[in-house]
Amino acid sequence: MRVVVQEAPFDFGGEAEAFAKGAAGAGAVVTFTGLVREADGGAMAVMEIEHYPGMTQKALEKIATEAIRRWQLTDALVIHRYGRLAPGDQIMMVATAARHRVAAFEAAEYLMDYLKSRAPFWKKEVLADGAAEWVAAKDVDEDALSRW
């Protein structure tokens, strides 16, 4: 398991390749990458991502450990960025490795659902004219946890 919280961009292709090469004994690797989505109206200049440094690593490791346990993953990777990002930038990625693909897909979805609502990150959209707004948590994201 590897959990990384960083400000710098990551190399999605390189990370995915290295993860797959290291997944000995697995029959399936699933990867997911989240991008900074353009805000409704299309005027967003920057997305600022704040986090809770003392808690973030711990919270992510707890989520990844639970995914590994429940789906008997052979490995899991979580990378999540913070700081100032532009539309189209890669915010985060997860990768899961398992004996079979159903487990790898489900575990990746589980990781994503929990990262959204249980990892201490907060997004703020800054528009080109300088106006800024915190992104509100969605009920649908909270509800998604109940399926696990």
Next chain:
Amino acid sequence: MDVLYFAWVRERIGLPKERVETSAATVAELVEELKAREERYAAAFADLSALRVALDQDLAEFDSPLAGVREVAFFPPMTGG
């Protein structure tokens, strides 16, 4: 104990972290003490359903006890991913 604020809670209160001397037994009691201080605290804590709390970097509830806790953090629902 150290009290930390994040996102709009930090902006509304006007600081990211402060040292608080308190004898509050629970998070809810601490919140009442903070609200009584100044209007900016009362505004930030007006609707507890819009807030989450962590004790020593683990998510907790507003009725959780504060005994032995060194760090309390208040923030809005998280928006990771």
